[in-house]
Amino acid sequence: MPRERGEKVVATNRKARHDYTVEDTYEAGLVLTGTEVKSLREGRASLVDGYAFIDGGEAWLDAVHIPEYNQGTWNNHPPRRKRKLLLHKEQILKIHNKTKEGGYTLVPLKLYFSDGRAKVEIAVAKGKREYDKRQALRERQDRREADRAMSSRRNLGD
Numbered sequence: 001m002p003r004e005r006g007e008k009v010v011a012t013n014r015k016a017r018h019d020y021t022v023e024d025t026y027e028a029g030l031v032l033t034g035t036e037v038k039s040l041r042e043g044r045a046s047l048v049d050g051y052a053f054i055d056g057g058e059a060w061l062d063a064v065h066i067p068e069y070n071q072g073t074w075n076n077h078p079p080r081r082k083r084k085l086l087l088h089k090e091q092i093l094k095i096h097n098k099t100k101e102g103g104y105t106l107v108p109l110k111l112y113f114s115d116g117r118a119k120v121e122i123a124v125a126k127g128k129r130e131y132d133k134r135q136a137l138r139e140r141q142d143r144r145e146a147d148r149a150m151s152s153r154r155n156l157g158d
Contacts, residue, residue: 004116010040011111013047018133020107020125026095028059029086030118035069035076040118042069045111052085052106052122054096059085061108061120085120098124 016022032040039045050064061083068076087095098104103126110121128136 004113006115008113009110010043010113011045011047013050013107013109015048016107016109016123016125018128018136020105020123020127021132022107022109022123022125023098023104024124025109026087026091026122026124027114028061028120028122030061030120031084031086032118036066037118038069038071039066040111040113047108047111050108052108054092054099054106057089057092059087059092059095059106059122061085061122064108064111085122095124103127 044067046065048065050061052059052061054060063080064083065079067079095106099106104124105127107123107125108120109123112119112121
């Protein structure tokens, strides 16, 4: 029985949803050292430059920054190292076949603890063009303005 219950989010990659169109998402476990886990429990991590890839039938997470643990000794971990992802073989094959197609990549979206275990949510995503980003921003802004107009209209009716 785990000591912790529920989900505790450590880091999110908000820019990923802006830069990419997310196709599929997967939850993967992480192979971490002790000092990395302690750093994550303090809520210190950055997914900004991170990416995942498939190599030799294994999934890897690279360029994710988990800073060194403050109370760590000589056996502290390097902040940006390649970390193995724990996925089922069928998931790895499905992801590998999808990323072999043109334009698809693996992007980490969220790093969190689920019932005391470190997990990462990765997405098979396709890069957006500049005009797609502008169009998405415009749609979001139009939706906000419409919601504001509806709420002010409701408040006047009361």
